[in-house]
Amino acid sequence: MDFRLVFKLFLVCLLGEVLMAEGLACNWGTRVTHPLPPDIAVKLMKDNGIDKVKLFEVVPDVMGALGNSGIQVMVGIPNDMLASLASSVRVAEDWVTQNVSRYVSRNGVDIRYVAIGNEPFLKTYKDMFTQTIYPALENIQAALIKAGLGRQVKVTIPINADVYQSDSGMPSGGNFRPDIHGLMISIVKFLSDNGGPLTINIYPFLSLYADPHFPVDFAFFDGAAAPVVDGGVTYGNVFEANYDTLVWSLEKNGFPNLPIIVGEVGWPTDGDVNANIENARRFNQGLLNRINQGKGTPKRASPPDIYLFALIDEDAKSTEPGNFERHWGIFYYDGSIKYPLNLANNKNLTAAKGVQYLSRQWCVMRPDADPSDPNLPQSINKACTYADCTSLGYGSSCGGLDVRNNASYAFNMYFQTMNQTKGSCDQFSNLSVITSIDPSTRIRGGACRFEIMIDIGKGGKTRKPTTSSAGRMYNSIFASSFLLGLLAFVS
Ligand SMILES: *[C@@H]1O[C@H](CO)[C@@H](O)[C@H](O)[C@H]1NC(C)=O
Ligand SMILES: *[C@@H]1O[C@H](CO)[C@@H](O)[C@H](O)[C@H]1NC(C)=O
């Protein structure tokens, strides 16, 4: 082989590596009883090539761990703060000082976006936030500019896909919902004028959950569904069709090029008949393949940033949307692996390292207690009022247990949630006992996990960050001049 050809091949490989290094993005929610220590969670993201994270609120120790981590951050403002932020620029300035400027300058947190509100136009909210969202957006933008962060930090609003619809049922028929049409146009214009993207959450799982007649395969990316033909364009999955409905809606209203971020997309593993490991793996692997291939949609070729929902399970989230709401994690609550995923370059998912657990003991139903004991139902009920029993429901991972194992699961969740404290296995009318034998091993199939919680008293301290931002900058300058040199050589 000719030397130049060998060199060109080498260069192609090298560039391939650099392109692949474009990382993944995910949501990190913190509605949990036993948080994964933030430094372990940050390491978990880095080990798995996740270099962008979206937070729903500003949590000080989480921000501390993200400082100088090389991870870009989108911080969220909860809906319940919109009214006060809308009321005055001063409130917005305080928020930016406390929650953005401070972390950027003192902790080296690479904040790129502020997400204002979260799905404020959900129909279930009625019109609760329609008066405050726009002034809150204006005030935060003004505050960012005043803080000197107008270039670095962009505003956005994460919206649910129900803000647009299509009368024809096809993406090309897309337009914003009539009741908020004018408001959406004002928001989109403001974002466009200020260089902010629109953030959209797309949930094929919820399409399936809401409509039993939804064609199951159309929720996934493997082309198994009958395609939907829209004019000259063919859609093989609901994700693309949904995204393009938004692109059409924007185009129809004069904003064909507004940047779009997919703020949340994922599949839960428990809490519903369609929420299981197999479906979640099928969906997320298909999604990751698209991301790694840099695939766009028929209507917009350039791929958006896609934030996976979510990094870990959250056992204290509201179950109002459904029991699945606590099981969206790629990882379990402790950063352990639910199912294998191929990330890129044949790299497999890696579990969290260094997690400290409570003792290996469980609270279960006494072997000599009677399953027909009249106190049993109220005891289970008590346990499940304080602990997460969403895996016990119909079609869930522990849904098929007999009465005894069912009770044991509930008692154990309570015991673990209470940090295995003395007395917390004594609350169930003399029906429970502590054991050191893992109850999951006695259950066929092994899908039902009797958790042991993280010991948050231990190992929760933030370690010193390992890479300084100066070091990273040096590395990237080095990498790019190295590449430029090679390009000059070959051409
Ligand atoms: C910073 O944000 C948190 C919630 O994300 C909020 O509770 C707190 O009040 C904010 N600080 C200010 C000064 O607004
Ligand atoms: C990734 O995991 C799969 C099993 O799920 C295994 O076959 C494969 O060898 C692993 N790849 C690497 C690089 O470890």
Ligand SMILES: *[C@@H]1O[C@H](CO)[C@@H](O)[C@H](O)[C@H]1NC(C)=O
């Ligand atoms: C608890 O139940 C066991 C048998 O199931 C019995 O031997 C014991 O006396 C009971 N203890 C109390 C305090 O009722």
Ligand SMILES: *[C@@H]1O[C@H](CO)[C@@H](O)[C@H](O)[C@H]1NC(C)=O
């Ligand atoms: C198990 O407990 C859950 C939660 O209380 C309950 O809904 C379910 O009916 C129970 N199942 C059995 C088999 O007892």
Ligand SMILES: *[C@@H]1O[C@H](CO)[C@@H](O)[C@H](O)[C@H]1NC(C)=O
């Ligand atoms: C469990 O322990 C942690 C750390 O000590 C504490 O913050 C938390 O409140 C405890 N949970 C309960 C239910 O007592």
